[in-house]
């Protein structure tokens with residue numbers, strides 16, 4: 001469930017469980033909450049959760065990274081905030097992703113009031129590195145000569161954000177779209193020098209017509225056999241659009257729409 005798409009799809013699939021009152025039959029459990037809930041399949045999935053219901057907890061979700069289970073969702077419950085509050089110290093995804101809001105001011109600019117959460121801190125680098133252990137781990141670690149091993153990626157500011165099985169998409173959650181053109185491999189560290197002073201806004205410069213809003217830098221590292229080719233492509237996709245949400249209702253509209 002390390003892939004975002006798998007987590008999203010888990011909410012669309014009904015789960016069948018045995019009916020304790022009638023063992024020969026089953027009960028079908030579907031995600032029970034309406035779309036106006038803050039906790040949607042998209043927000044839950046981006047916050048790290050997949051649908052994992054039981055008869056007792058029909059809206060139970062589980063974190064792909066730390067296995068934390070949460071249920072009894074109410075309309076205003078926010079998956080990011082709750083994951084961060086409950087597991088921010090122990091879960092790397094809660095730390096690197098769900099805690100981002102606390103790093104920003106109300107306009108979505110990074111200010112890092114908690115200096116231990118600076119991207120350059122050892123704790124945050126460790127958390128980023130841990131994301132690369134999800135599932136079968138970072139595939140490029142199997143190649144000792146690959147320039148974009150997980151340690152280098154984490155040191156350079158990237159977290160592992162696979163969209164589907166076998167994906168090697170990594171994302172810098174601090175970067176703004178205008179600076180996203182990057183190659184993930186050996187140059188990633190150099191290109192992420194700005195991690196030490198990442199205090200500028202994430203609202204985009206508008207110079208990228210395709211997706212000016214979301215604050216992310218994403219890279220897919222190519223296999224080492226692709227030497228000489230472009231080693232990675234970088235995207236600024238929309239899954240992270242909610243980074244700025246909650247900071248300001250007026251600003252949140254577009255981003256929310258784009259959360260996938």
Ligand SMILES: [Zn+2]
Pocket residue numbers: 048063064065066067068083087091092093094
């Ligand atoms: Zn977790």
